[in-house]
Amino acid sequence: MTNEKSLLETIAKIEADVTGVIATAAVDLESGMTLAAKSNRSDFDLTVASAYNSELVKQKLKIMRALNLKAALEDMVLTLTDQFHLIKLLPGGTSFLYLAADRSATNLAILRNAVNKHCNGLTA
Amino acid sequence: MAVIDPNDDCVVIRIVYDGAPMAGKTTSVAALGRGLGVGVHSPAEYSGRTLYFDWLDYTGGLFEGRRIRCQIVSVPGQATLAPRRRRLLQSADAVVFVGDSSPAGFAADRRYLGGLCGVLREVSGPPVGIVFQANKRDLADATPLDRVRSMLDELLLPTAIVESVATEGAGIREAFVFAVRLALDRVRELTRSGALKTVRPNVNSADDLLNELRGAEAGALDLAVASGRLEHTQLHELQGSGSLASDALQEAMQSNLDSPRASAPTTVATSTASPAIPDEKVASGMVWPPVEGRTILHEIARATINLQPADGSWCGDVDRRWSLHSAADAVFDDVEAGRTELVQWARMHAANSEIISKQRCIVLASDGRGRFRLWQLVRSEPSLRSRIEAALLADAAVIATAVLSSARAFLEMAERSAAATCELPLTLHTTGFSTSGAMYVGNLPASSAPPPRRWLVAQATDALLSELEFARPTLQAHRSSVLAELAKIARHPGFQTRAHWHLLQRLAAFI
Numbered sequence: 001m002t003n004e005k006s007l008l009e010t011i012a013k014i015e016a017d018v019t020g021v022i023a024t025a026a027v028d029l030e031s032g033m034t035l036a037a038k039s040n041r042s043d044f045d046l047t048v049a050s051a052y053n054s055e056l057v058k059q060k061l062k063i064m065r066a067l068n069l070k071a072a073l074e075d076m077v078l079t080l081t082d083q084f085h086l087i088k089l090l091p092g093g094t095s096f097l098y099l100a101a102d103r104s105a106t107n108l109a110i111l112r113n114a115v116n117k118h119c120n121g122l123t124a
Numbered sequence: 125m126a127v128i129d130p131n132d133d134c135v136v137i138r139i140v141y142d143g144a145p146m147a148g149k150t151t152s153v154a155a156l157g158r159g160l161g162v163g164v165h166s167p168a169e170y171s172g173r174t175l176y177f178d179w180l181d182y183t184g185g186l187f188e189g190r191r192i193r194c195q196i197v198s199v200p201g202q203a204t205l206a207p208r209r210r211r212l213l214q215s216a217d218a219v220v221f222v223g224d225s226s227p228a229g230f231a232a233d234r235r236y237l238g239g240l241c242g243v244l245r246e247v248s249g250p251p252v253g254i255v256f257q258a259n260k261r262d263l264a265d266a267t268p269l270d271r272v273r274s275m276l277d278e279l280l281l282p283t284a285i286v287e288s289v290a291t292e293g294a295g296i297r298e299a300f301v302f303a304v305r306l307a308l309d310r311v312r313e314l315t316r317s318g319a320l321k322t323v324r325p326n327v328n329s330a331d332d333l334l335n336e337l338r339g340a341e342a343g344a345l346d347l348a349v350a351s352g353r354l355e356h357t358q359l360h361e362l363q364g365s366g367s368l369a370s371d372a373l374q375e376a377m378q379s380n381l382d383s384p385r386a387s388a389p390t391t392v393a394t395s396t397a398s399p400a401i402p403d404e405k406v407a408s409g410m411v412w413p414p415v416e417g418r419t420i421l422h423e424i425a426r427a428t429i430n431l432q433p434a435d436g437s438w439c440g441d442v443d444r445r446w447s448l449h450s451a452a453d454a455v456f457d458d459v460e461a462g463r464t465e466l467v468q469w470a471r472m473h474a475a476n477s478e479i480i481s482k483q484r485c486i487v488l489a490s491d492g493r494g495r496f497r498l499w500q501l502v503r504s505e506p507s508l509r510s511r512i513e514a515a516l517l518a519d520a521a522v523i524a525t526a527v528l529s530s531a532r533a534f535l536e537m538a539e540r541s542a543a544a545t546c547e548l549p550l551t552l553h554t555t556g557f558s559t560s561g562a563m564y565v566g567n568l569p570a571s572s573a574p575p576p577r578r579w580l581v582a583q584a585t586d587a588l589l590s591e592l593e594f595a596r597p598t599l600q601a602h603r604s605s606v607l608a609e610l611a612k613i614a615r616h617p618g619f620q621t622r623a624h625w626h627l628l629q630r631l632a633a634f635i
Contacts, residue, residue: 004159004297030407031192031308032185033301047160051186057608065458070494094405 021106
């Protein structure tokens, strides 16, 4: 398991590359527990978001199995009217990075590029 | 104590931080509280020493659709408060044992771990998992991890080790999240056995726990009760000097020094197409036994694994402590098929538990290529073969004793294997010793293995002599002295049965 310090370092690097980050967490897929978290908005409950997004990822993986898809899940992008939520599976597939960003302050390409760039060196 | 609270439909689990005095339990819980953004309650302290417990309530994560509410409790380490410590440990679903890595603290760790084992043995239901949080790893003279591992082995404790420096908050979250996983494995077992109750927890707050302890002690530990007012550490106080997250961030920016942690798993595979190695992050229900199995996986994930292909199967050696094996046909396209086999195999392990060595686990994990592979991990126990090999380097008396005792164990294994649920390979490599006699130390065959073989003594002796061929040149080189030693042993009062004489005659003829 990557330690909290390395994860926080990665989160800091992503925040340095992306404007409008609301909150970021590294989440243990099985339990939904955060392994590291940083929120820039006090009204954004990152603990709750992390827990329920772990269920989202599990359901997606279940769907892929039901469809007999052999491909791996890389990331999930959810577009809200005012936010982007990006879920990036970390190497090993047992944890993921969850990031919420202000839609008016960034765009998906920048977001995914920054997350991919900094997450690839992590171990799950 | 895990329950489902019907009021908010949460799974309530309790993680207890145990350890010797001054090992860093309170510091660890405080660091965890800062990291989680939750205040810590400490009912009473005396000169910085915990008198009752530290309490932290955190809701996070999801288990089968329910939120997970963690009651995080540290015990008082002082010996005079042992009854209080015992009571808190009895309520644990998982224990984080904070070990003191300083040379002085290491001796105390052993005593306290022994006490912890004693308490947990009395806890009913599925086993309570233990995470050994090796603290104070920043000390120059910190006890080496292999010594820590040896101590845990001597205590027969399947325990995951996580290194930490609690004063810096390093390693704290990893130990906690792993403990939560172990607790959830226990919850799953409780659910499976119908023992998980849906009921409001008796203890819902630090006050409740304090009242419960006071009620149970009835003033017996008055020293600690004297100043029992609850002190609530406010969140803003914790954040006054910067949160754990911001501290860690600043530290990370300023220095490239990594915090102490277990080394990344290393797989030395002889083929580029080697499957992914299972680790402790496998989902609940995919490892058996659930709690001990996950701690074994935690250990191997940090070790160097020499993985070798063999006719479609894969086997490996993990630091000479564990052997790892996956059969050619133990690959499944979908997880449900794999899980069915896992369950069958788990039943087979349980049914043969009197015959096979204790430390082993089976796990279903992704092979990294979209399929699932069933693995078997078996602790490398000394086999009869390794015992004889070692003895062949010594004098005739040692050789004779080793050969004869191994031969008897081999024949005992042949007899005992008739009680197995399937045919177990009978070789010197797969047979070892335990306190209760001969035991099977090899890999268990697949659940589709043929029924157990009933060995006649003559057949088993033939098989034994065939297995002993490797030792024959050395035995013949020392023939006269080995035979003389065998004759001495034969005069021993415990060596009088007809079967023993028959064995001795066959061995003498073989040499």
